Amino acid sequence: GDSVIQMQGQVTLSENDFLFINCTYSTTGYPTLFWYVQYSGEGPQLLLQVTTANNKGSSRGFEATYDKGTTSFHLQKTSVQEIDSAVYYCAMRDRTSNYQLIWGSGTKLIIKP
């Protein structure tokens, strides 16, 4: 079935390090892809989304490129700060029900001060 895979359960970095969080998806067609971020004690909030294959989305210094060749949507940031500590979820719009999202398991980002 359709799925979104985030292999990294946790990533630990120092301030100003480069961030790379893996996300791959499995489906037919070209779904809309999302990154949501969840800060401690809050619900997830949309970080960025890309609807068109091979396009790039960016927000708050984060970038993700929709790569239909490798079916990936990795999240990157050049220089992380302590305030970026959060859980990051990759998600994909379900092709059978446009209202539903298929979520990855999340990657917890810890930034050491």
Add this chain to the structure above:
Amino acid sequence: GGIITQTPKFLIGQEGQKLTLKCQQNFNHDTMYWYRQDSGKGLRLIYYSITENDLQKGDLSEGYDASREKKSSFSLTVTSAQKNEMAVFLCASSFDRYEQYFGPGTRLTVL
């Protein structure tokens, strides 16, 4: 802007008890959702509602009921709480199929 309010923030129940979680939104969004979030897992959809009085089952609907009493509110009932169940229940809303806005969650503990 708007806000999603979830009550209660913490819910402690006994095994077999029926428990109700409430969600209110003032975005004037048509669509509302209930998700369950377990540690180390992604969000799993329990129910969603496209409009007032509409209910659609998600992948995790067994053991739950939902009610969309009016456009701004969406309730979730755990029909028989399971011992050692611990999860965060998240409510969200969206305009049609667009960006989902989430509340802060209700943390459930079953003793």
